[in-house]
Every structure is written in C-alpha cells, then in structure tokens.
Amino acid sequence: MIRSRLHPGELLRTVLANCSARLLAILGLTLATVLVARTGGPSAVGEYALLRMMPGLIGVLCVLGLPGALAFFLAEPRRDMPRLWPTLMAIGFAGALTGTALWVAAAPLIAKVFFPHEPPWLIAVAGATVASQLVLTLGKTALQGLEDRRGGDAVIAAEELAFLPCFVVPLIAGIHGIAAIIIGLGLADLVVAVDAWRRVSRRLGWRRFGLAGNGHGWWGRPDRVLGKQVASYGLRGQVGGLITLLNLRLDVAILGAIAGPAILGGYAVASKYAELLRLPGTALTWVFYPRLAKLEQSQAAGIARRMIRPTLAGIMVAAVPVALLASPVMRLLYGSSFGSAVTPARVLVAGMILAGASGVASAYLYGRGTPGLNSIILGVGLAITVVLDVTLIPRYGALGAAVASTAAYLTTDALLIGLLLRLSGTQPRHRAAVAVGEGTP
Numbered sequence: 001m002i003r004s005r006l007h008p009g010e011l012l013r014t015v016l017a018n019c020s021a022r023l024l025a026i027l028g029l030t031l032a033t034v035l036v037a038r039t040g041g042p043s044a045v046g047e048y049a050l051l052r053m054m055p056g057l058i059g060v061l062c063v064l065g066l067p068g069a070l071a072f073f074l075a076e077p078r079r080d081m082p083r084l085w086p087t088l089m090a091i092g093f094a095g096a097l098t099g100t101a102l103w104v105a106a107a108p109l110i111a112k113v114f115f116p117h118e119p120p121w122l123i124a125v126a127g128a129t130v131a132s133q134l135v136l137t138l139g140k141t142a143l144q145g146l147e148d149r150r151g152g153d154a155v156i157a158a159e160e161l162a163f164l165p166c167f168v169v170p171l172i173a174g175i176h177g178i179a180a181i182i183i184g185l186g187l188a189d190l191v192v193a194v195d196a197w198r199r200v201s202r203r204l205g206w207r208r209f210g211l212a213g214n215g216h217g218w219w220g221r222p223d224r225v226l227g228k229q230v231a232s233y234g235l236r237g238q239v240g241g242l243i244t245l246l247n248l249r250l251d252v253a254i255l256g257a258i259a260g261p262a263i264l265g266g267y268a269v270a271s272k273y274a275e276l277l278r279l280p281g282t283a284l285t286w287v288f289y290p291r292l293a294k295l296e297q298s299q300a301a302g303i304a305r306r307m308i309r310p311t312l313a314g315i316m317v318a319a320v321p322v323a324l325l326a327s328p329v330m331r332l333l334y335g336s337s338f339g340s341a342v343t344p345a346r347v348l349v350a351g352m353i354l355a356g357a358s359g360v361a362s363a364y365l366y367g368r369g370t371p372g373l374n375s376i377i378l379g380v381g382l383a384i385t386v387v388l389d390v391t392l393i394p395r396y397g398a399l400g401a402a403v404a405s406t407a408a409y410l411t412t413d414a415l416l417i418g419l420l421l422r423l424s425g426t427q428p429r430h431r432a433a434v435a436v437g438e439g440t441p
Contacts, residue, residue: 014149018283021153026276028161030333032184033269035167037334040177042266047178049268050114051126051185058103059134063095065234067141068371072233074145075293086220087227092138096131103127118178126182132189139196143203147290151199155192162188236372267398269334270326270341271405274348277315277322281359284311288360292367301424304364308417311356323349344402351406354413361420368423377419381412 036048060067066088073084103110107124115123136159143152167184170176175183284307292300326345330338365374385408392400 014287015280015283017149017153018156018286019279021157022279022283023276024157025160026272026279028157028164029272032160032164032167033272034333035164036181037269037338039171042338044177044181045266045268047115047118048181051129051178051181054110054114055099055103055126055130056133056137059095059099059130060137062099062102063091063134063138063234064231065236066091066095066230067137067234068366069230069234070138070141071145071290072293072366072369073230074142075290079146081226083220083223083226087222087230090222091227091230092134096134099130099134100127103130115178122179122182129182129186129189132186132193136189136193136196139193139200142200143196144286145290146200146203148199148203149287151196151203152286155196155199158192158195159188162192166191233369233371236375266338266341267344267401269330269338270345270398270402271348273326273329273341273345274322274352277319277349277352278355278359280311280315281355281357284356284359285363285366288363289366292363293369295367297368300364300367304360304420305424307360308357308420311360312354315356316353319349319353340398344398347399347402347406351409354410354417357420358413358416361416364420364424365416373419374416377415378412380415381408384408384411 033045033048036044040047070088073079073081073088078084104124104127107127108120111118111120111123136155140152140155140159143155163184166187167180169187170180170183288304292304295303323346326349327339327342330341330345334341362374365371385404388404388407389401392404394400396403
C-alpha cells in the first residue's frame with residue numbers, strides 16, 4: 001500500500017505556483033482578447049471564444065476521456081504497466097483523426113449556426129486546431145500524472161501566453177479577421193505542445209523519441225484490454241469533464257447562436273473575468289488529484305476534509321474586491337463598448353464562491369477511483385444550465401446567461417462539497433475498486 005505525506009507548506013507552495021501559472025495564462029488570454037477586440041471589435045472576440053472552445057471539445061470527446069484518465073494511469077505504480085504508452089498513443093492518434101474528420105464534415109453547419117458571416121471552407125480549415133489542441137491537452141495532463149509540477153505549470157501559462165505573438169504573425173503578414181485567429185491558435189498549440197511533450201520525455205528519462213531505458217516506449221502494439229480500462233475510467237470521468245466544460249461554455253454557445261457574436265463578445269469577457277475566482281479550485285484539483293490517487297482512502301479523505309473551510313473562506317473573501325473592480329477593469333481594458341459586461345460579470349462572481357472547496361471535492365472523487373460520482377452531480381448542474389439558458393437568454397440576453405450559469409455553479413459546487421463531507425466522514429478502510437481491473441477488497 002502506498003502512503004505519502006502532504007506537508008502543508010509544500011502543498012501551499014504547489015497550489016500557489018499553479019495559481020500563478022493560471023494567472024499568467026489569464027493575463028495572456030486577456031492581452032490577446034484586448035488585441036482581438038481592438039482589431040476586430042466584439043464580434044471578433046465572440047469568434048475567438050468559440051474557436052478556443054469548440055475544436056478542443058470535439059477532440060476530447062473523440063479520445064474517450066483520455067485527458068481525464070492520464071493522471072490516474074500515470075500515477076505510481078500504474079505508470080509501469082507494460083504497453084501503457086502505446087495504448088495511450090493509439091487512443092490519442094485515433095481520436096485526433098476522428099475529431100478532425102468530424103469537424104470538417106460538419107463545417108457547413110457550424111458556419112451557418114455560429115459563424116454566419118464566414119465562408120464554410122475557412123471554418124473547415126479551423127478543423128486543424130482539433131488535433132493541435134488535443135496534442136497540447138494530452139501533453140499537459142501527462143505532466144500532471146507524472147507530477148512534473150514545474151513543467152505542468154509552465155505549459156499552463158504558455159498555453160495562453162503563446163497565442164499573442166502567434167496572432168501577431170498573421171497580422172504582420174496582412175491577414176486579419178477570423179483567418180488570423182485560426183492561424184494564431186494553431187501555431188500557439190503546436191509551439192506549446194512540442195515543449196510539453198519534450199518535458200514528458202525528459203521526465204520519463206527517455207532520451208530518444210520512442211525508446212526508454214526500461215524497455216517501454218511511446219510506440220508499439222497497444223493492449224486492447226488496457227485500452228478498455230483506460231476508456232472505461234476516462235469516459236466516466238470525461239462525462240464530468242464534458243459537463244463541466246458545458247456548464248462553463250454552453251451559455252457561450254447558446255448566447256452566440258441566439259444573440260450573435262457582438263453580444264457574445266461582451267459576455268465572453270465577463271465570463272473570463274469572473275472565472276478568476278475558479279483558479280484556486282482548479283489548481284487544487286490539479287495538484288491533489290494525482291497525489292490522492294496514491295494514498296490510502298482514509299488518509300486521502302482526512303486531507304480533503306481538512307481543506308474545506310480554508311478554501312471556502314478564501315474564495316468568499318476574494319470575491320468582494322473582484323466584484324467591485326469589475327467596472328473599472330472592463331472599461332479600462334476593453335473600452336466603453338464593453339460596459340454592458342459589468343453586470344453579468346458580477347452575477348457570475350457570485351456563482352464562484354464555492355469553487356475552491358468543490359475543486360478539492362472533485363480531486364478526492366477522482367483520486368479514489370470514482371469519477372462517475374463527480375459526473376452525476378455535474379449532470380444536475382448541466383440540466384439547470386440548459387433549462388435556464390433557453391428560458392432566460394431569449395429575453396434577457398447576456399444577463400440571463402449569467403444568472404443561469406450562476407445557479408448551475410452554486411448547485412453543483414454545493415452538492416460536491418456535501419458528497420465529500422459524507423464520503424470522507426465514513427473513513428472507509430479500503431480503497432474503492434477502480435477501472436484497472438481491481439476487484440472490491
């Protein structure tokens with residue numbers, strides 16, 4: 001049985017480092033959004049938001065939840081399973097091809113619904129970012145599973161920072177509009193993905209691509225049984241990951257389809273601003289998940305339970321200045337045309353106050369091998385999002401989307417915290433059965 005102590009000082013430093021990386025990423029995203037807004041206005045910001053979200057969503061769906069499973073299967077001692085990497089690579093390669101093909105086939109419909117003023121062939125070209133975003137995502141989550149915290153933080157920050165210079169390249173070449181956005185996104189993904197996989201190789205001690213000192217390597221014959229185990233865990237977890245993404249972005253898609261890119265641009269800015277308060281919870285999930293996966297269940301439960309109060313208090317205190325500064329920040333960075341984003345931003349801030357503690361809860365559920373429980377609860381939030389979005393957005397626009405998302409966030413976060421309290425309070429003596437073929441003890 002594997003035991004590991006998590007020292008409070010080390011944990012705090014790790015979480016702060018991850019939060020700092022995510023703040024740098026948000027800074028990069030903010031600067032990029034400002035540049036897009038200044039060169040193309042709210043409509044361009046709306047197109048940027050959709051292209052940043054939709055191809056990645058397609059890619060993750062087509063790899064059977066592999067990003068969510070990587071940290072679990074790369075935790076010790078599972079990372080030494082024979083033919084693990086060939087199996088992971090096969091799933092990733094097949095998913096990239098499938099996702100790209102699906103995007104290209106659906107390009108006319110995607111263009112008609114979300115990009116009515118753009119030619120379908122250009123939207124089809126954007127399908128290349130399905131694969132590029134997927135390669136980057138897999139590299140980032142592989143670093144998480146290998147507990148290369150410094151490397152993972154560097155990739156998280158670079159993921160958004162890289163877009164700004166890559167977006168400037170087509171602008172200098174005289175390419176503007178959505179074409180420049182597509183080129184910038186693709187270039188940024190590739191640059192950061194190469195660095196991420198270089199770090200993965202170095203972490204594994206593999207000096208040559210495809211070969212390892214222990215006889216394992218990137219490529220080879222995949223293990224069908226292992227692939228089913230990875231897919232089983234990944235799909236159960238990815239349901240929750242997909243639902244989380246939909247809870248965060250479904251309002252963007254629905255608002256874009258109903259109200260158009262201009263209104264969507266303002267709401268996208270408000271949403272990203274409010275999500276500053278989700279950073280600590282996301283960082284806690286990122287840091288805790290691979291660590292808790294190695295611990296005895298009762299030990300992991302005690303650690304997670306002790307984190308609830310400080311994370312709740314910290315986010316609630318931070319929410320006050322974030323809400324107060326919404327107006328000056330929006331008008332200073334984006335201009336007076338984005339003044340309508342202030343009220344939705346403040347409503348969304350209210351929906352984030354439980355996000356820190358729910359991040360701990362999600363890490364605990366994933367670490368104990370029960371990602372399906374996390375997914376079930378997030379499904380409740382998705383139902384709330386859908387019902388309220390279609391009810392409120394047609395009448396209230398961006399404000400209605402903000403109210404819908406806030407209700408969904410608060411509900412799911414409260415349910416996750418309640419589940420953590422219930423499960424951790426029982427202090428079970430054995431680990432839960434997991435998707436790698438272990439029977440119930």
